[in-house]
Structures are given as C-alpha cells and as structure tokens.
Amino acid sequence: MPNDTSMTTAPAAAKVPTASLPETVVGSRAARKEDQRLLSGAGNFGHDMQRPRMTHARVIRSGVAHGRIINIDIAEAKALPGVVDVVTAQDLPDMPRIPVRIQVQEVDLDDYLQPVLAFDEVRYVGEPVAVVLAEDAYVAEDAAELVVVEIDELPVTLDTTAVDDGADVTIAADFSMGFGAVADAFTAAHHVTELTFDIGRHSAVPMEPRTLVVDPVALDTLEIFGSTKVPVFNRRVLSDMLELDEQKIHMHAVDAGGGFGVRGEFYPEDFLIPWLARRAKRPVSWAEDRAEHLVAVNHSRQQRHKLSVAMAKDGTILGLKADVIHDNGAYARTHGIIVPELTIAMLPGPYRIPAYDGHVRVALSNKTPCGTYRAPGRFEGTSSREQLFDKAAAEVGIDRVEFRRRNLLTAHEMPHERPMSTLGTDVILDEGDFLELFNKTLDRASELGWQDEVRRGRSEGRVMGLGIATFLEKSGLGPNDTADVEITRRGRVRVYSGGTSLGQGIETALAQVAADVLPVGMDQIDVINGDTAEQPFGTGSWASRSTVVTGSAVHQACKKVAARLIELAGRMLGHTPDELVINGSTVQSRLDPNQRKTFAEIVAASMPGSIYLHEDEPSGIRVRHRFTVDHMTYPYGTHVCLVEIHPETGQVEVRRYLVAYEIGVAVNPMMIEGQLRGGIAQGIGGSLLEEFTYDEAGQPQSTTFMDYLMPTACEIPDMELLISANFPASTNPLGVRGAGEGGLTAAGGCLASGVRDALCNGDPAAVDIIKLPITPAYVARYLNRHAKDRR
Known part of the structure; x- marks a missing residue:
C-alpha cells in the first residue's frame, strides 16, 4: 500500500442553523456511497441492459487511412441468416455531421466536422463506413466480415509538423493569445533559452469501452442507456439530427467503468444506434471491443512545442513565447479546438510572466480525430514548459529549484x-x-x-x-449547472444533479454537500445523476467542474429546501421561522425540542388539499436551483x-x-x-x-495491449x-x-x-x-x- x-x-460550508452534527460532513473521509453497489456486483452498466427482441449492432470501419470509396458490397452480409439490416451512408438522411459542443476563438469548423458514416471518402483507419444489425452479437460480427469495402487509396498526411517545411497540411484553425511587450522583453534579455518538445499521441483507456442500448418504446420515444458525461447535450444533438422532440428522448443514468474525457461525447455511434432502433422498430445494443476503442475513441495530446524564454542575468523571466502545432487527426469532433486553446492559455502556468505570446495551428492528419483527455492542454504545456525551465536554469547557471523560486x-x-x-x-x-x-x-x-x-x-x-x-x-x-432537491414522503433527501457518474465519486461528494445543509445522515440521501427526465438542464461532468458548479447548485438548492421545511413546520407548530431549527430529519423548536415535526410529516402537510398550504402554493417539497459562475x-x-x-x-x-x-x-x-x-x-x-504510432500508410500500430x-x-x-x-x-x-x-x-x-x-x-x-x-x-x-x- x-x-x-x-x-x-x-x-465549513455556509449552512442553515442545525442542532446536530458538530462537525461538518464536508471535509470528512466518508465512505463512498457507490462502492457497496459496485463492489457487490450490483452496478448498472450500459451493457447490462437487456430488452425483449433486442438486436445487436456491429460497426464496419475503414481499413484505409485515406481513400475514395468506390463501392460497399453488402449483399452477402444481408443474406446471412439472422441479419436484420445493413446500412451505409446512402441510407442516411441529409448526411448528418456531428457539431462542436463548445465553440471558442470564433473559429468556424463546419468544413471539418465528422459525418456519422463516410459517404465518398475515408480519412482515417477506424472511420465508420457501414453498420450491421443482427439478432445476436455473433451473427453481427460474422456479417460485418462479409461486407466488402472497395477503396481507392489516396496520399496520407501523418506528420503535421512538416507544415513548417512547406508540406501541404490542412490548417483548420490558426490563432494567438498573449499579453505584454514580448518583443521588448526578448530584446532586453541577458539570455534566451529555446526548446522544441514533442508530446506523443495517447488517450484514455477506461476499463469499460463505450456501450449503448436504445429501446424505441411506444409513442416514438427513445430510451437510451450508456450515454455518459454530457447526456443533456447529447440529447439535444440527437433531437436535432433525428428531428425528434427532446422530450421523446430519455437518457438514463448508468454506471461507467471510467471516463477521463473520452467517454460520453457525441460520437457517430450516438446517432447510428438510435437511428437504427427507430428504423428497425426494435431495441439495439452496441458495445465496442478494445481494438475498436483504440482506433475510434478520441485520441489526444499530440503536439509540437517550440518554446523560448527571455531572462535577466539573475534568471528572472522577462518573456515567454510558444509556437504550437496541434495534430487534431482527421476531423474536428465535439471538442473543437478546446485542447489547443487551453494549451497556450495555460502554458505560462504558476509563474510571473510579464510578457507572453502563444500561437497555435490546429492541423488535420489521417489519424483518429482528437479530443480531450484528463488535464487536456495543461499536461502538454506543463511538460514542455518545465523542461524548458530546467534547461534555462542550467544555461544561466542557476539551480533549477532556485530558478523556480525566483519566478x-x-x-x-x-x-x-x-x-x-x-x-x-x-x-x-x-x-x-x-x-x-x-x-x-x-x-x-x-x-x-x-x-x-x-x-x-x-x-x-x-x-x-x-x-x-x-x-x-x-x-x-461555467457558465452554470442545475440541481433539484426533493424531500420524499418517507423523509429521505433526493438530489437530482446536473452532473454524471463516471466513477469519480460524485454521488458521495454531492451527498456530503447536501448533508451539511440537511443533516439527515448520508444513508438517507439519494443522488441521481445523468437522468434527463429528472434533470433536463444538467451540464454534465467534465473539466473538474462537478463539485465546484454542480456541488454549488446542490448546496443552494438544499438551503432553499431547508428554508421551505422550516416555513411549513412553522405553520404546523405555530412558530415563526427564526424560532425553529433543523435537527437531523426533524424541524424543532429552539426552546422546546418536544415541539417538532419530522420531514415526512412536513411533506405530508405539503400535499394538495393541505390546510397548511396557501392558495396556488406549489405542493410537495422540491426545489430547483441554477448556479452560475463567470x-x-x-x-x-x-x-x-x-x-x-x-x-x-x-x-x-x-x-x-x-x-x-x-x-x-x-x-x-x-x-x-x-x-x-x-x-x-x-x-x-x-x-x-x-x-499511438502509425506506419507510412497510416495504419495504426497500437491496436492491442x-x-x-x-x-x-x-x-x-x-x-x-x-x-x-x-x-x-x-x-x-x-x-x-x-x-x-x-x-x-x-x-x-x-x-x-x-x-x-x-x-x-x-x-x-x-x-x-x-x-x-x-x-x-x-x-x-x-x-x-x-x-x-x-x-
């Protein structure tokens, strides 16, 4: 160990006055609420979902890094017993492309968005070109092997850094940011240190690859299991692509075997599987295997940094310059240019940098498209900057520790x-x-x-x-997140959060936040994440934001619930709110603890027809709060x-x-x-x-462990x-x-x-x-x- x-x-967090719990729950080493479920085998993962008459999908992917599609022969696959359907891009309406989730730098990426199935050209090994639907997963696998994809190969782009040598490389975005008089800093410098640093292409490999189960139930409604991270955004995108009202799409919360930035974004399969379910009028299950994951899920990191730091004689930093080439792969996916923007924005780090110029070019290559992976941009920038500063300290004759202390x-x-x-x-x-x-x-x-x-x-x-x-x-x-908090008829606290559970312990953290305001005990608090029916305004879990933004929304909603409990208990007991205090799962008089009402009794008194409700006053005790941060x-x-x-x-x-x-x-x-x-x-x-490495033809060389x-x-x-x-x-x-x-x-x-x-x-x-x-x-x-x- x-x-x-x-x-x-x-x-301690700000709280409604209580008469219990002398120490706050926030700050304690509370046992994770998730663990009993997960460690006992009672977890509810996407691929655990079983539905009557469920079919199984298998995606056929390009085996060529760049080429023109001549023909896709599906006849033999469709004739295989047990095959329900085989779909290519020609079967899809209007060639849908996946939009960017967060647009920054006012860069238009529309020309570089990924289609859900390649239509006339493939741009990386692993790009979806067709989908097989079959009665079971084994038949789907066999049928996929029978689909013949004829591709006329085209030249590949693999080394995006060759753009500096005049190579024909597509630049999807080119932008800069910075501050201060950079040119003057370098002119005045006693010494300038330069470094070129490459960060290799790698990505997250969670225990559980991506899964989806989609059930087209009555009234043209889709029940979807397996979408994690940003289910509300995914629902909105799917609604637009299917031309189906959002309220007819229900994203269900499920457990996930890790996320780390790559799981739960909107991938081609997030359209294909629901579309197939509607077309077949049957439930569809899809799970990628590990080889698929390594070529299909978002890659990340690959960048070249050319850095230079200008210093005074004593090693004090006067200015910093960074020129970054970011290899984004074949397309711009939902993250757009977030990673390269974060790279140059955060590259100065925790140092005193009087002048800075950061420039980045986002280049396309014939590799798997890129997105975020835990600490996106910051891992890359910190890696190169810290090595630059080690080198700079050596060149000016200062110990590397002292160099950092000075700056x-x-x-x-x-x-x-x-x-x-x-x-x-x-x-x-x-x-x-x-x-x-x-x-x-x-x-x-x-x-x-x-x-x-x-x-x-x-x-x-x-x-x-x-x-x-x-x-x-x-x-x-931010900019915001939403949480609902409810007291049930049995007096339990239920939190419906805008976050999602990816294994990070969000159920426990949010329960601790709630327990500091509504001190019923952690075992009496239920946290529901990622359910779009219960929380249709959630922003999801990404960028280390859940405890900050979602937690704050939960905290404020709990305070409103506490105030509502005290208000109604006051009517029932004949007390003013300032004469009452919350103690455990009761509201009691400050002067006479025997005058008390349990949460369950207060909820019962909030039901329709209650004598304690004012005219047109909402029944029940459920409060929604949106927390906004600039x-x-x-x-x-x-x-x-x-x-x-x-x-x-x-x-x-x-x-x-x-x-x-x-x-x-x-x-x-x-x-x-x-x-x-x-x-x-x-x-x-x-x-x-x-x-992730590639040979000269663009074939991935890292497709197994x-x-x-x-x-x-x-x-x-x-x-x-x-x-x-x-x-x-x-x-x-x-x-x-x-x-x-x-x-x-x-x-x-x-x-x-x-x-x-x-x-x-x-x-x-x-x-x-x-x-x-x-x-x-x-x-x-x-x-x-x-x-x-x-x-």
Missing part, C-alpha cells in the same frame, strides 16, 4: 490577471501562494530523504535522479519524483512520487487521494509507455500526497476547486525532469529531454552515445 501523508483543512507567483500578487480568455472566460488567477506550496513540497521530499537516496545511489554507480515540476490547473468552468478557479501544485534508469535496458523505473495540491476545500480527502493516485498512474503511462503499453501495478511507485486546503475559492459558496486532474497535469514535466537529472548525473547542461513518451529505446540510445563519447 503506498505511503500517504495528507495535510487537509476544510472550512513563482506569491500570495501578495494574487489575484493575478492575465489579459487572455480561454473557454470564454477571462484568465484571473484567484487566491493562492504558489511559492509557499512549492517550498513545502521540497521540504517534504527532504524529510523523506529522497535527495540522500539519489546521492547514495550515484555513489554506488546507479543512474538516479530527482524530477521537479510545478503546475497550474483550471476548474469550475470565472474559473485555479488549483495548483507541485510534483516531485525519484527515478532510476537501468543502463542495460534503458528502462525508467519510477521509485517514489510526491504530489502536493491546493484544492481550496477538501470535500472528501479520501476521494481526492484516490483521484491523485489514479492521475499519477495515467501520467506515468503517458510519459513513459503509451503512444501488446503494442499500446499501459502501466501495471509493477510500474506504480509509492506515493506521498500533500492535500492542501488553505485557500478556499471565492468563486463559489463551497470554496472548492476541482481535484480531478492534478495528479496527472505535471507528471510529464516531472518525469522528464527526473530522467534529465539522472542522465546528467550532476552536470545540469549535459542533456535535454525533447519528447514524450520517454521510452527505453530513447534512453538507451542516449546512454550508448554517452558511452562512446567517454571512450
């Missing part, structure tokens, strides 16, 4: 405004002290003896190093790692890992620790192991966690900041720093790391060159 060190303080923002400089905008909000860094947490993190690493361990290892001839990286995150993206909040932290390189193989072994993270208020420290551990594991994967290498328990080190909650956010009533991505954000920068330190072996200018992932072959080549130089 990894070691754990946590320092957590959690200010990190401190508490007296906050809030810190950067005149840029990302995701439609101004970049205003709120409360915090980046330098203080950085120092605490290094002090903790010293207490653990990591520096001494490296020195001892080097004295024994081992190749060891320490990695350091600081990061800035963003969370709490600006994001910015959690931050530091990563430190201890690595050892095995010279014989070039393998990088991560021996120790420390993350410190400022999250404002820790709603549940135990769940935050779990988020951090998982993020570290994913960061190790993306930094050392995982990469034999080639796409993910970290196992053997690659995960002991972890130390410092959860700091010293700077509650002022943007929301709970004071919370998102905690879902900080374990991953700086992993690339930290591990690159550690490998650099190990290879330098005391000479900080000896080597630069210029790409992720840092594979054994990459390290071995350097070690071999170094050995030849010594000879």
